[in-house]
Amino acid sequence: MKGAMPPRPFMVPGPGGPMPPPQQQFGLVETRPPLAAVLRPRFNIPGLHPSAAAAAAASGAGKFASTYDLVEPMRFLYVHVVKARDLPAVSATGAIDPFVEVKLGNFKGTTAVKAASHNPSWQQVFAFSATHLQSHLLEVFLKAKDLAGDDLVGRVVFDLADVPVRVPPDSPLAPQWYRLETKRGDKLPHGEIMLSVWLGTQADEAFPDAWHSDAHAAAGPAAVASTRAKVYFSPKLVYLRVAAIGAQDLIPHDTSRPMSAYVKLQLAGQVRRTRPGAPPGAPNLIWNEEFMFVASEPFDEPLVVTVEDRVAPGRDEMLGRTVLPLAAAMPRHDHFGKPVEPRWYSLMRPSDDPDKKEVKFASKIQIRMSLDFGYHVLDESTYYSSDLQPSSRPARKPSIGMLELGVLGARNLIPMKPKDGRTTDAYCVAKYGPKWVRTRTILDTLNPQWNEQYTWEVFDPCTVITVVVFDNGQIGSKNGGGPDQRIGKVRIRLSTLETDRVYTHFYPLLVLHPSGLKKAGELHLAVRFTCTAWVNMMALYGRPLLPKMHYTQPIPVMQLDYLRHQAMQIVAARLSRAEPPLRREVVEYMLDVDSHMFSLRRSKANFHRITSLFFGFLAMLKWYNGIRSWRNPITTMLVHMLFLILICYPELILPTIFLYMFMIGLWNYRYRPRHPSHMDTKLSHAELTHPDELDEEFDTFPSSRPAEIVRMRYDRLRSVGGRVQTVVGDLATQGERAHALLSWRDPRATAIFIFLSLVVAIVLYVTPFQVLMVIAMLYLLRHPRFRSRMPSVPFNFYRRLPAKSDMLL
Numbered sequence: 001m002k003g004a005m006p007p008r009p010f011m012v013p014g015p016g017g018p019m020p021p022p023q024q025q026f027g028l029v030e031t032r033p034p035l036a037a038v039l040r041p042r043f044n045i046p047g048l049h050p051s052a053a054a055a056a057a058a059s060g061a062g063k064f065a066s067t068y069d070l071v072e073p074m075r076f077l078y079v080h081v082v083k084a085r086d087l088p089a090v091s092a093t094g095a096i097d098p099f100v101e102v103k104l105g106n107f108k109g110t111t112a113v114k115a116a117s118h119n120p121s122w123q124q125v126f127a128f129s130a131t132h133l134q135s136h137l138l139e140v141f142l143k144a145k146d147l148a149g150d151d152l153v154g155r156v157v158f159d160l161a162d163v164p165v166r167v168p169p170d171s172p173l174a175p176q177w178y179r180l181e182t183k184r185g186d187k188l189p190h191g192e193i194m195l196s197v198w199l200g201t202q203a204d205e206a207f208p209d210a211w212h213s214d215a216h217a218a219a220g221p222a223a224v225a226s227t228r229a230k231v232y233f234s235p236k237l238v239y240l241r242v243a244a245i246g247a248q249d250l251i252p253h254d255t256s257r258p259m260s261a262y263v264k265l266q267l268a269g270q271v272r273r274t275r276p277g278a279p280p281g282a283p284n285l286i287w288n289e290e291f292m293f294v295a296s297e298p299f300d301e302p303l304v305v306t307v308e309d310r311v312a313p314g315r316d317e318m319l320g321r322t323v324l325p326l327a328a329a330m331p332r333h334d335h336f337g338k339p340v341e342p343r344w345y346s347l348m349r350p351s352d353d354p355d356k357k358e359v360k361f362a363s364k365i366q367i368r369m370s371l372d373f374g375y376h377v378l379d380e381s382t383y384y385s386s387d388l389q390p391s392s393r394p395a396r397k398p399s400i401g402m403l404e405l406g407v408l409g410a411r412n413l414i415p416m417k418p419k420d421g422r423t424t425d426a427y428c429v430a431k432y433g434p435k436w437v438r439t440r441t442i443l444d445t446l447n448p449q450w451n452e453q454y455t456w457e458v459f460d461p462c463t464v465i466t467v468v469v470f471d472n473g474q475i476g477s478k479n480g481g482g483p484d485q486r487i488g489k490v491r492i493r494l495s496t497l498e499t500d501r502v503y504t505h506f507y508p509l510l511v512l513h514p515s516g517l518k519k520a521g522e523l524h525l526a527v528r529f530t531c532t533a534w535v536n537m538m539a540l541y542g543r544p545l546l547p548k549m550h551y552t553q554p555i556p557v558m559q560l561d562y563l564r565h566q567a568m569q570i571v572a573a574r575l576s577r578a579e580p581p582l583r584r585e586v587v588e589y590m591l592d593v594d595s596h597m598f599s600l601r602r603s604k605a606n607f608h609r610i611t612s613l614f615f616g617f618l619a620m621l622k623w624y625n626g627i628r629s630w631r632n633p634i635t636t637m638l639v640h641m642l643f644l645i646l647i648c649y650p651e652l653i654l655p656t657i658f659l660y661m662f663m664i665g666l667w668n669y670r671y672r673p674r675h676p677s678h679m680d681t682k683l684s685h686a687e688l689t690h691p692d693e694l695d696e697e698f699d700t701f702p703s704s705r706p707a708e709i710v711r712m713r714y715d716r717l718r719s720v721g722g723r724v725q726t727v728v729g730d731l732a733t734q735g736e737r738a739h740a741l742l743s744w745r746d747p748r749a750t751a752i753f754i755f756l757s758l759v760v761a762i763v764l765y766v767t768p769f770q771v772l773m774v775i776a777m778l779y780l781l782r783h784p785r786f787r788s789r790m791p792s793v794p795f796n797f798y799r800r801l802p803a804k805s806d807m808l809l
């Protein structure tokens with residue numbers, strides 16, 4: 001076509017392409033994107049001109065495939081605005097407030113305004129996606145800020161055909177000075193700007209901090225900062241163990257009544273209290289209570305110890321107070337170290353002068369403190385934890401491999417901001433271990449393409465990586481910065497992945513709402529787990545899951561749940577202070593902060609998980625019933641022969657069992673899972689859940705629903721509890737009947753049992769074991785013609801044994 005724009009090496013179609021339709025609504029869809037980890041040769045980078053590809057191959061650009069090979073290469077035009085010098089004055093006062101505007105077609109980005117500076121410095125990078133290139137010319141304007149209107153100082157124009165191509169690991173392109181010119185192309189006598197312009201990919205080191213054309217609609221520096229890709233690290237957490245042992249010389253405010261003193265321990269927002277000391281009313285009290293707290297480096301929060309006297313219900317008076325820095329706590333890296341010795345500390349009374357250095361008389365409290373580095377501080381649920389390493393660096397094991405995650409894109413996302421006239425401003429957050437990664441935000445689209453790759457060191461294969469898609473609430477909201485709304489979550493357990501295999505799938509993003517289960521789109525991921533130490537990885541399967549101190553000095557379950565909640569709060573508070581912040585609602589959803597709350601749907605799912613465990617046992621009983629009922633005489637005769645062989649040669653029993661398990665494992669290899677695990681809606685009982693059950697699951701704590709609904713739910717919970725109560729009572733009845741065999745509660749039944757026990761013992765002493773087994777086998781597998789439909793004598797005898805159910809009120 002006449003006048004058509006010729007193709008450029010950097011102008012490529014958007015990544016992705018047509019994908020196969022999903023096989024089922026909530027299932028995985030395997031894909032085959034053109035990734036460098038799968039395609040060969042590795043030097044063939046899509047989007048590059050053949051000559052550029054040859055140049056890249058000659059310069060060693062093929063390393064891109066080995067370091068950034070789980071994503072599709074995306075072309076970007078980078079503009080690095082460094083600084084300017086010798087700028088001319090544009091006002092009568094001789095001052096100038098310069099800033100730079102970079103324009104490419106309809107997209108433009110601006111730097112910050114430098115007030116009253118003739119030699120400003122910006123150090124800012126702009127990145128224009130290849131899909132947004134709308135012109136052959138790149139224009140860089142240097143302007144002066146003015147109240148009446150921005151004045152043009154000068155400009156620099158680049159022809160995109162002359163822009164060099166840079167592919168890492170090439171060194172960064174050196175910036176150069178360019179003379180400013182007018183709109184007509186005349187060089188200015190004064191004023192230069194230092195720039196560097198190049199064509200690169202998302203593997204460029206300037207990519208994370210660059211201003212992206214994808215975020216051109218973000219208003220304000222804070223909104224632009226919230227669209228950038230960042231890497232975060234959780235704070236290092238340690239358990240602080242504090243034991244309040246006793247106190248001496250406590251002086252109450254009112255000596256006319258007995259003293260009821262307790263110790264209040266506070267570390268930041270964590271508060272724990274002991275019981276009143278013993279003996280009551282004495283000035284020297286004993287508590288001997290131990291508590292655990294979660295502390296985070298750099299341990300700048302002190303431990304505040306307060307002794308208070310319970311004067312009346314809801315009224316306490318402080319008897320003394322001391323502030324202990326965490327540096328006073330003894331570090332413990334394992335359970336083999338010397339025991340922690342308690343220490344006495346002086347308590348400062350409220351009437352004491354804090355500036356007075358010496359106090360002649362003070363009450364004393366005995367405290368034992370230790371920082372237990374040998375534990376792993378749980379901030380996630382143990383069922384899908386991503387980190388199991390102890391807090392102590394010397395006790396950590398070496399890594400066994402590398403996990404690589406390529407966040408390719410998403411499709412068919414639901415609109416999250418329809419009221420604001422927008423679709424969705426999506427970004428991804430992935431967490432594994434202490435490392436969190438956040439992709440850049442793609443604005444106003446339902447099919448974002450990120451193509452960003454991240455890596456983690458793997459220390460244990462029995463861990464889980466979590467990837468969540470959020471909608472950026474800082475973009476396009478008419479009411480200001482709103483919360484980041486969750487779109488969907490994906491979990492992948494590393495132990496289910498084959499090593500050195502690239503998994504590329506569309507994962508369904510499933511979200512439960514009070515209205516029911518919704519599919520919010522699909523997330524396209526590429527995952528690869530590479531093992532670098534096979535022997536160490538195999539040895540891990542025989543080692544404890546958690547560090548040794550969790551087993552030598554276990555923490556009670558109730559206290560562990562409290563500590564996990566406190567660790568979540570610390571991590572959320574620390575990451576929300578980063579720049580850009582990883583918001584609290586994002587961290588809490590990633591860590592499943594509300595997973596301990598009651599849910600009738602999850603209770604049903606767990607009940608069916610338990611019952612499914614007995615399916616194998618029930619199948620064996622069904623097979624045994626078919627054998628003993630002679631449904632297939634040939635199979636029954638073969639089983640008789642096998643039993644006779646095992647009875648005659650008992651040393652073959654265990655080898656036969658293990659050989660059978662080996663053959664079952666080989667047979668099941670044909671049906672092994674071909675895809676990573678994902679959210680199972682059927683297992684979760686999410687598809688056919690009653691709306692009221694979902695409304696109860698999303699209710700606040702305490703409940704905010706009307707009294708009628710709360711009463712209805714309470715009655716329903718009572719009915720469910722009644723059925724559970726009946727099942728537990730039946731189990732207790734069977735156990736009590738077994739206990740009644742020798743307890744003489746029923747003297748006749750116990751006499752019959754002990755007499756039969758004597759007879760059986762004599763018969764077993766004089767009869768060979770093989771003969772007894774043959775007789776028992778022939779009796780159990782006898783033909784149905786010789787079997788009665790009535791219950792057996794042992795069954796009838798057991799059912800008649802007494803239980804304690806008749807003793808209940």
